[in-house]
Amino acid sequence: MKYxxxxxxxxxxxxxxxxxCGKLLRSVNEHKGxxxxxxxxxxxxxxxxxxxxxxxxxxxxLFSAYNKSKSDRYYDYNYNDRYYEDDYFDDxxxxxxxxxxxxxxxxxxxxxxxxxxxxxxxEITILDEAKVIKYKENGFNESVxxxxxxIKNLTDDRSISLSLEYSGPRDKDIYSFNTHYEDxxxxxxxxxxxxxxxxxxxxxxxxxxxxxxxxxxFYEEIDVKINVAK
Numbered sequence: 362m363k364y365x366x367x368x369x370x371x372x373x374x375x376x377x378x379x380x381x382c383g384k385l386l387r388s389v390n391e392h393k394g395x396x397x398x399x400x401x402x403x404x405x406x407x408x409x410x411x412x413x414x415x416x417x418x419x420x421x422x423l424f425s426a427y428n429k430s431k432s433d434r435y436y437d438y439n440y441n442d443r444y445y446e447d448d449y450f451d452d453x454x455x456x457x458x459x460x461x462x463x464x465x466x467x468x469x470x471x472x473x474x475x476x477x478x479x480x481x482x483x484e485i486t487i488l489d490e491a492k493v494i495k496y497k498e499n500g501f502n503e504s505v506x507x508x509x510x511x512i513k514n515l516t517d518d519r520s521i522s523l524s525l526e527y528s529g530p531r532d533k534d535i536y537s538f539n540t541h542y543e544d545x546x547x548x549x550x551x552x553x554x555x556x557x558x559x560x561x562x563x564x565x566x567x568x569x570x571x572x573x574x575x576x577x578x579f580y581e582e583i584d585v586k587i588n589v590a591k
Contacts, residue, residue, distance in 0.1 A: 474587040477511075481523070481578045484513040484557075493566050493591045496538060504566035505538050506589050508574070511559050514552035521546055524577050525562070530570030538563035566591075 363372050365379035365386070378385050472478050474489035488509040496505045512521065523546075527535035539545040539562060546560035562574065569590045576583040 470581070470583045472583055472585045474585060478583055478585075479515070480576050480581065480583050482514070482516040483521075483523075484515055485576075486511040487562075487574060487585045487587060489587060491572075491587050491589045493589065496541060498541070503538070504591075505563050506566050506572065508562045508564075508587060509559065510546050510562050511557060512546060512552070513557035514554060516554060518551055518553045520551050521549060521558075523547075526575040526577065527564040528573045528575070529567035530572070531567055533567050535567060535572070536565045538565065 363374060364370065365372055365382060365384055367384040368379060368382040370379060370381040372379060372386070376386065470478070472487075474487050474491075477484060477486040479485070488511070491506055491508045494505050494507050496503045514521075525537065527537065529535045539547050542548070542561065542563050544561050545563060546558070549558050549560050552558060564572075564574075566589070570588075572587050572589050574585045574587065576585070
């Protein structure tokens with residue numbers, strides 16, 4: 362039982378207006394606070410808001426991880442193809458601790474594919490059998506040049522460590538893909554003295570034409586020119 366606040370007449374609990382004076386009455390739920398529907402909507406809205414925030418954070422993390430994975434393949438554009446991996450840091454710093462005769466710096470040699478040359482105590486042959494293949498892993502869909510190479514170690518046992526850069530027919534950055542292939546020359550482990558191995562060098566494809574593979578150890582630079590055609 363409730364009473365009209367205007368005329369004081371006793372009323373049923375579920376009426377919405379006073380039959381005596383006509384005054385409109387608020388429901389019990391309204392009188393006490395928010396309705397059940399309003400509370401449910403607030404809860405649902407809050408949950409959706411939290412899920413949206415979590416989704417945005419997760420998306421940013423994925424985007425950051427994707428960009429990092431792409432940057433890894435570009436890292437060896439100026440350095441050894443494997444130097445950024447922890448196992449090769451020692452070789453990297455040992456390489457730069459060597460004593461170079463800088464008085465002869467500036468020795469540049471051009472070599473054609475198929476010719477054998479000596480570089481950094483290696484005997485190297487870049488074969489004129491370049492192919493263009495597709496790399497479709499780790500979110501990439503790239504055309505990649507695959508170049509066969511023979512390399513012989515002329516000094517003490519060591520892992521293969523070469524500083525390479527690549528250039529193509531156009532003024533466009535060419536990036537290494539060596540870390541993505543198990544048969545890359547940089548993934549073949551240690552070379553004993555006088556041991557020879559065959560493998561491949563991988564880099565991004567720009568267009569058909571003449572590409573250069575630059576070997577540079579801060580003492581001598583050798584540029585190998587190869588013809589690439591799909």
